[in-house]
């Protein structure tokens with residue numbers, strides 16, 4: 268049976284803005300308080316998704332979350348009409364209002380961890396929404412994420428949905444941004460790499476000194492248990508705490524895998540050689556470990572350009588390609604490295620560049636914008652077909668963006684009651700376009 272990797276990109280929501288909410292994420296901090304362009308952001312994302320579909324990839328879209336999040340604002344004590352809630356939050360606690368308005372669900376690499384049916388004991392695809400507890404604005408995502416995933420992958424014969432992990436720092440979980448899977452073919456059992464930033468329950472284990480380590484080993488192990496994986500198809504690897512302190516807030520900022528390729532920076536991990544040996548011993552195919560040395564690409568250049576937040580995809584021809592942000596073209600060291608990479612003896616033969624600058628300015632590159640689901644033809648038939656990218660969905664969603672999105676937004680605009688109305692109107696229409704049912708609180 269045919270099997271492949273599908274990518275589900277996050278549709279950028281109407282409140283996309285720069286609020287400097289992510290301590291440890293250099294771009295988010297540096298661009299705080301700049302004006303954003305939600306319309307351009309959504310269109311950049313749609314263009315990337317459509318281009319991958321045109322390359323012959325299976326491409327889906329995941330709906331954004333409801334923002335401003337009035338449910339959370341009421342939960343923390345703001346009362347009255349919706350407009351009054353926004354006004355008093357703006358006056359009394361503007362930073363909390365910003366957190367409740369972030370369009371951060373666009374980075375669907377953080378939506379969940381997914382294990383394909385080839386790896387799991389019950390032979391179903393497993394989904395665990397990430398609790399994202401390290402950041403307030405992201406910790407309010409998992410319940411709606413679960414609902415959106417369930418309405419996208421609804422057939423219980425194929426899809427096994429779990430709740431998010433306990434909402435405590437010991438179980439900090441950032442989803443697929445700290446998880447990658449290696450395999451020979453997508454439909455064959457593979458090895459799932461869980462990359463964690465710290466061991467929460469072991470105070471003597473290494474951890475970063477300056478910035479938070481968002482993913483814990485305890486969370487990674489819990490997800491592996493829930494997903495019915497075992498020792499022979501998992502490897503747990505610690506991220507190098509020194510690079511977290513240089514702005515590598517997720518593993519997908521420093522490493523990415525696809526099939527038998529692991530593309531990573533020399534400084535990405537702790538105990539690198541032993542971990543590579545463990546991966547190779549558990550994998551039933553010859554691996555290509557493509558290690559990028561510091562003397563070719565510094566950590567600073569990797570963080571600025573997002574060289575590793577690229578998608579490594581297998582094209583229908585069997586060749587691999589890298590989907591990179593245009594920022595990689597603009598960085599001389601990184602551009603030179605990529606030009607050299609395609610000439611080397613590795614499966615990666617092409618690089619395609621995409622302008623996703625609206626997302627990059629908040630620290631989200633091409634790989635942050637997508638959630639990978641390895642699946643077979645039967646499983647794909649069981650997916651909500653209205654979420655799959657094609658000419659029609661592309662043009663419908665572009666028109667929908669043109670109709671509802673602003674082309675300029677600052678944090679000052681977030682209390683505007685009109686923005687709430689615009690967002691709800693847009694999302695209500697979107698649930699009809701994508702046949703999602705009532706996934707939002709305002710629809711319930």
Ligand SMILES: N=C(N)NCCC[C@H](NC(=O)CCC(=O)O)C(=O)O
Pocket residue numbers: 284285286287288289292295296369371374376377402405444517519520629630631632634635636
């Ligand atoms: N690497 C992956 N997979 N995802 C990138 C997530 C970026 C996101 N930025 C933000 O949430 C910034 C929001 C703001 O500052 O307005 C984050 O830090 O969680």
